Amino acid sequence: MGADYLPYVAIVLTIVLSIGLVGVILVVNALLGPKDLSGAKSESFECGNPPADTSRKRFSVKFYVVAIFFVVFDIEAVFLFPWAVMYRDLLKSPVYGSIALAEVLVFTGVLAVGLWYVWKKGALDWAFDGARSGGTDD
């Protein structure tokens, strides 16, 4: 075991501890908790309201669109990490610092245009009243 494994030891410890904690809570709950599954207790819990419908329904495609947007900006964030790590070093030279800033501004600028576009098209409006979507085409 070299010293280069040390960060991974911390990660593995975190994972083992969190899984162990959840396991302990579940086991203790199963051993000590009173079990009286009857009537209203076995219904699914919806913040105190009685369940309106089955939960196994097809979802609106809005969720999927938002998930795609999330993945896109997730990838953007991943690509910003290497730049961010380098940027402090590059700032020591004014030339390289401004070049690096310009490069990343182009990168995020293109995506900001995309965000502006989908925003303007109303894809982020959850209620979707159609007022901002234009609603003229197709």
Place this chain on the structure above:
Amino acid sequence: MMDALTLKDALFWAFAFLTVGFGLMVTFHRSLVHAALGLMGTLLSVACIYGLLDADFVAVTQIIVYVGGVLILFLFGVFLTRRIDDIEVSNLSVNWMVAVPAGLVLLAVILYAVISSPLPMAPVDATGPTVEGIGNEFLSRYLLPFEVLSVILLAVLVGALMMARRELKPEERD
């Protein structure tokens, strides 16, 4: 030295078996939701293998993008399927006649690529964090791919909006 080597080998084999096992779960589990959970196991095991290979940035990216993002897409895809209400047999493994030959062809291509390309056997002295090196390359040699990537992501944004547009129309949403 020998000790570390065998530990690394043992970890590699453990994660390799986990990857294949979860992959089998993805293929054969009768419920699509459980298959998606198996996919999470596969992706996490692959991330661990990346970590074993000292590719820390790739490992973290695998977790952030694939486990955190793409898997969510898969789950939403499951929620959008027509057969979601019968949860027992939602994984319809059909079309064996097409799937088996296609899989065999893919396997042959991968095996050919593995066998025909020489593996670099020299030890690589790239231990430690790789993020600085990647950032350096992005800002200098691979600047154009870096910027083109933002255009590709832009295309994904617009394309997703366009494809879902008919469903996003205001009428008759419950």
